[in-house]
Amino acid sequence: MTQDGDLDGLVRMRIRGLRLARGWSLDDLAGRCYLSPSTLSRIETGHRRISLDQLTTLARALGTTLDQLVESVSDDDVVIRPQRDEARGMIAWVLSREPGLTVAKMRVTRPEPRRSADEMKVHPGKDWFVVLSGTIVLLLGERTILVEAGQAAEFSTMIPHAFGARGGPAEVLAILDHDGERIHLRQLS
Structure with missing residues (x-):
């Protein structure tokens, strides 16, 4: 998988992880970010590309920043x-x-x-x-x-x-x- 693909998958896992950590269903998050539950499901599973405006809306609804949602991961970030x-x-x-x-x-x-x-x-x-x-x-x-x-x-x-x-x-x-x-x-x- 490419670095872009790795980051894409990581962003999707973060969206799902933040949603679940808050105890929200797809319907709960949909109500907060004005996207349909089916669109959110496809975003989380990788069956739909995520646009920048959707990422911004999702970050705000999940109580995080766009930077935190898309930051890359490497050993330099940890060690x-x-x-x-x-x-x-x-x-x-x-x-x-x-x-x-x-x-x-x-x-x-x-x-x-x-x-x-x-x-x-x-x-x-x-x-x-x-x-x-x-x-x-x-x-x-x-x-x-x-x-x-x-x-x-x-x-x-x-x-x-x-x-x-x-x-x-x-x-x-x-x-x-x-x-x-x-x-x-x-x-x-």
Whole structure:
């Protein structure tokens, strides 16, 4: 089967799966999307081609988006591979793929930072992270803040800041805006 055929079959399975997950019959969905039950049955079984306007109507009726209904499937959509930056002592798993905010799990191996112009950075936005394991030393302006496992931090990134791990690697779950992603994940590849 071709990739287009695979996607076509996947879309049909999604339509049927969403309908059944909501406990709807063909008649129930037909009433919500103004298509006949027989047309819906033929769409689900592959005996009728699906037009773009029908997909849009079906997505809306099923409470999803057209993008979600037709998104392709590959291992890249499921498997999140680490991005390494050994020079900066970081490994990150970018958990979100949507634009805007980025969610990343990061393993911080670089040691505690020093209060120097080379290490202290400033950029627009806010950073937020929760420490999953280990201890993070956060230099924030003139303050030194220890953030331990189970604790979280949120701060304006317009304040000079740097962070590193105390006593061994630490793992954090971070939410970064566009500027934070650009600064903290820029060299990871």
